[in-house]
Amino acid sequence: MLEFAQPDLWPLTLDRVSLARGGRALLDAVSLTLTPGGVTALIGPNGAGKSLTLRLIAGLIAPDAGSVRWGARAAPAKGAVALVFQRPVLLRRSVAANLDHALSVAGVARRMRPARRAALLALGGLETLADRPARALSGGEAQRLALARALAAQPRLLLLDEPAASLDPAATAAIEALIARVAAQGTTVLLVSHDVGQARRLAGRVVFLHAGRVVEDAPADRALNHPQSPEARAYLAGRLLF
Amino acid sequence: MQDFPSAFSAAFALIFSGDPEFLGIVGLSLSVTLSAVALACLIGMPLGAALAVARFPGRGALVVIVNALMGLPPVVVGLVVYLTLSRSGPLGALGLLYTPAAMIVAQTILVTPIVAALTRQAVADLNAEYDEYLRSLGASRIDTVGTLLWDARFSLVTAALAGFGRASAEVGAVMIVGGNIAHVTRVMTTAIALETSRGRLALALGLGIVLLAISLAVNAAVMAVRTRAQAVGHA
Numbered sequence: 001m002l003e004f005a006q007p008d009l010w011p012l013t014l015d016r017v018s019l020a021r022g023g024r025a026l027l028d029a030v031s032l033t034l035t036p037g038g039v040t041a042l043i044g045p046n047g048a049g050k051s052l053t054l055r056l057i058a059g060l061i062a063p064d065a066g067s068v069r070w071g072a073r074a075a076p077a078k079g080a081v082a083l084v085f086q087r088p089v090l091l092r093r094s095v096a097a098n099l100d101h102a103l104s105v106a107g108v109a110r111r112m113r114p115a116r117r118a119a120l121l122a123l124g125g126l127e128t129l130a131d132r133p134a135r136a137l138s139g140g141e142a143q144r145l146a147l148a149r150a151l152a153a154q155p156r157l158l159l160l161d162e163p164a165a166s167l168d169p170a171a172t173a174a175i176e177a178l179i180a181r182v183a184a185q186g187t188t189v190l191l192v193s194h195d196v197g198q199a200r201r202l203a204g205r206v207v208f209l210h211a212g213r214v215v216e217d218a219p220a221d222r223a224l225n226h227p228q229s230p231e232a233r234a235y236l237a238g239r240l241l242f
Numbered sequence: 243m244q245d246f247p248s249a250f251s252a253a254f255a256l257i258f259s260g261d262p263e264f265l266g267i268v269g270l271s272l273s274v275t276l277s278a279v280a281l282a283c284l285i286g287m288p289l290g291a292a293l294a295v296a297r298f299p300g301r302g303a304l305v306v307i308v309n310a311l312m313g314l315p316p317v318v319v320g321l322v323v324y325l326t327l328s329r330s331g332p333l334g335a336l337g338l339l340y341t342p343a344a345m346i347v348a349q350t351i352l353v354t355p356i357v358a359a360l361t362r363q364a365v366a367d368l369n370a371e372y373d374e375y376l377r378s379l380g381a382s383r384i385d386t387v388g389t390l391l392w393d394a395r396f397s398l399v400t401a402a403l404a405g406f407g408r409a410s411a412e413v414g415a416v417m418i419v420g421g422n423i424a425h426v427t428r429v430m431t432t433a434i435a436l437e438t439s440r441g442r443l444a445l446a447l448g449l450g451i452v453l454l455a456i457s458l459a460v461n462a463a464v465m466a467v468r469t470r471a472q473a474v475g476h477a
Contacts, residue, residue: 089371091372092393105385153379
């Protein structure tokens, strides 16, 4: 993609970011650099700080110490970064209206919306569900809608928080195929998961987070097959870490 | 003094007779109350939404005050509006006292806190759920409030109906500022109070039955709105 024309997002850097709540350190000097392209998986046990890291990158929360920079910017440009929450927040409207709302907020002109909406419906495999109330969708359908809707603003970085949590295998496969397609079309993806298999299937790079610290950051093959840190080795071996 | 059954039959005869005085009273009641509810919605819904979304010093106190004003005694509102609109009052020059406009003003004051408080509650609940999503979109303040009001639409209809119920049944405020003048400011509730004291029970009872029917219809409408909301997965 045309990185030289987009100096306002890349490289996205977290520099020794720390975050504490109620006297407890949730993130401890996390440093991470994201460059365009590919799928990065952020894995680790529950409570490691994965979702917080996503929220920092989305600009929803600010760090207590350290800094987050989006290229040369101190805040992400509107629409550059999209976030799909673990429990998707669906508006109390139809599937199509959810997409229209995101397109409208993204500043897409009214006459352009029907075509864009149709493209997003097709991408999410939601054509037959367009008029359904979004809140009546099944878990897999809701997640596909949330993902398609996140693409309304044509973000350059897509953040996904446990996109297949509590989905059955068929729904998971549909979501993963969608993520792979989005990534292949040039959107950079950062995926939070505690499913090692999902990271193996999708990611080119794996960042392992444990107790608020980055303990492993390497190409997926190396991080998953030959992890250097004892925490990552223990996690991948299936031992509970605490 | 009539006995109860004959008063009832006379009342029903009156309701279905198309008596112009009777219809005039019902019509004025509806137009005053509907105008007041419309104004209260125009003021109360944006106010409630602002209280739900905005963060400013004194917001908590304002919320408590608005909630407390839901229980405003109608006679006190009537008295305050009367003092304001009476000839020596600050707005006496407008000459509004003992007109339907004064009654609309009084009922608007009565209903606005109800609409605002119920709107605030509904929008605040929704905002707790939508806040992060809307911020992640980079939604503007106007986008945010618009989204919340639209998605709270069923709750807002319920709020408006609650306001309508309160205003249509209220007698103290419209009596004081309207004066219960025949053909000018006589509405159902004030007419019932007067006709009962004069012993014209058929008219009083007929109006009472209409009031009850309106109250039933409003509650049925609330129920229908809730059912509809659940049907579209809104709850």
